[in-house]
Amino acid sequence: ANHLRPNLKKGSFTAEEERLIIELHAKMGNKWAQMAAHLPGR
Numbered sequence: 001a002n003h004l005r006p007n008l009k010k011g012s013f014t015a016e017e018e019r020l021i022i023e024l025h026a027k028m029g030n031k032w033a034q035m036a037a038h039l040p041g042r
Contacts, residue, residue, distance in 0.1 A: 009041040017042070 013021065017039060024035040036042060 007041055013042075 020038060021035065024038055028034055
């Protein structure tokens with residue numbers, strides 16, 4: 001459990017989150033930290 005970020009989402013990505021990750025990866029490549037800014041709570 002992450003006690004520093006209690007609002008952190010756990011579990012699988014939603015279909016919408018998966019779509020967004022694919023779209024962001026196509027635009028940004030492997031810049032995961034920048035992509036994470038578009039996925040609140042992840």
